Amino acid sequence: MKILVLIGNVPDTTTKVKFNADKTAFDANGVQWIINPWDELALTRALELKETADSCIESIVVANVGRVETESTLRKALAVGADEAIRVDADPKDAFYVASQLAQVAIGFDLIFAGIEASDYNGAAVGGMLAELLAIQSVSAVSGIQLENGSLKINREIDGGSQTLAMNLPLLAIVQKGIAKEPRIPAMRGIMMARSKKLTVATPIEVEPLTSILSFELPAPKASCKLVAEDQAKELIRLLHEEAKVL
């Protein structure tokens, strides 16, 4: 059995977001890149499944769509324990474009993990699109996955409770928080081994993206806090009426 984990290359979650002059693109200068947190949890769960005593998993492959500078993110996935990596050499233009590129390399896998969304653009679309393109079943919002004697049990968080499903393979699981406890920290041995693991660079196919970005806006800065002296209740009520307009 082979598992594929989709890996998004996203800015570190503490990055101060800036855009270019005409506000049509993210300014990546000086940005630290990490594995998309949901993908990292997915990879952690895939590794846990492989390590169980009766595991039937032969290999875990990670894949992304990105330029050469995203390889360090893939190498980290290899350092954590993935067996090999595939990079489709293209800029990830939109969800459909990415899913279409991944569909070329996501063939022959029994189980595919996709994070529910990426922490940069929060599109939450690649997983579902890829399943459609591959014509395999998918299940969304997966928060638990067990593999026992070759059969798959899936947990999903639903409004007010949870749901347990039995699923057949092949399957694309769109996973959310809870799929694994904490992402793993690679050991030095893993980092040393990562450099010699196979990383295949695939040529992209011709696909037209379905969307184009008109502009980005940063949220309005938070207004400063106004302090009203304790004996000025009338002033407070006036401000709540006239400025905050909440009364």
Place this chain on the structure above:
Amino acid sequence: MNFDLSEEHKMIRETVREFAEREIKPVAQELDEKAEFSYPLTKRMGELGLFGMYLPEKYGGQGSDILSYIIAVEEIARIDGSQAATLAAHNSLGIGPLYYFGTDEQRMKYLPQLCSGEALWSFGLTEPGAGSDSRGSKTTVELINKEWVINGSKIFITNGASDISVGSTVQAVSTMPDGSKTFTTIIVESNTPGFKRVSMHNKMMWRASDTAELFFDDCRVPEENLLGTVGQGSKIMLATLDAGRLSIAAMGLGAAQGAYELALSYAKERKQFGQPISKFQINAFKLADMAMKIELARNLLYKACWLKDEGRAYGLEAAMSKLYCSEIAKEVADEAVQIHGGYGLMKDYAVERFYRDQRLLQIGEGTSEIQRLVISRHIGC
């Protein structure tokens, strides 16, 4: 010339930083307060492969270069001096001499266990009456009936008395056949009769690291426990200290980085006279000086590591790195406390721990005075 770190070095930095932030930071203050050595953290450092990083895989190492190891020490020291002390001492002083001077049999016997983090090893050099003047050692060793018999004591020995400290490399005075005195280094396992280890308490710094006094009272070990050759003790000591200086320098660099980051973030948040105190030139310039000193220290230390990794002489640069990194750690930690004002004196703020922990760095593994002596000899004074 190229100042870029390799992808691998960057990944090691990120990884160790993540470990230190996630697993050491939440407990560092409490361990310091209780002066408690952390067995779980030591084990975790072993699992991550931080012990014996630069050793070949056959001995349980990771086959990395020295710079990788130094980056790891720096990143741990950025969060906690005590854990960095455990790491640096075990690697440079515990594992180092056994690896560089041990026979293959000795290496195979001890190193795999020491690299796993399940056991620690120490280097017994300093004595109550022999600090900077290490040749003033009084501990003696004599070969009697195919056994080395050791008598004397050692002090301030990091990783010497913990429950998982399984032995020590001990330097002692031996007498050559012609009656002359020389230094010889002996491997002593912790369970050897006549070998007593006592934890030292009430330290000002590195409170969560293990520091010991070692006592040898007719302590007998087999003849094959000789490390290197008879009379090679001084050479083993000097080589060990050269390498050890790089890791103490890394601790200084990491401590300076950690204290600087605390000061910068505090200065940006703390408001006085209606604005963040980082906006006052007096503080802004202090922070600028800190950043510059850290940059200089890092460049100097990484160059020394590069020389060692290239197999070139690095003794001068190692002494310079140890001296400079430890001295700027003092300056940066001092100003970091100043920027924190009264809060910098409270245990609720980590900066006071950095202020205490850095103070060892100008003393341990060759004082600042000894480093200046080493440098002055290198430059021909």
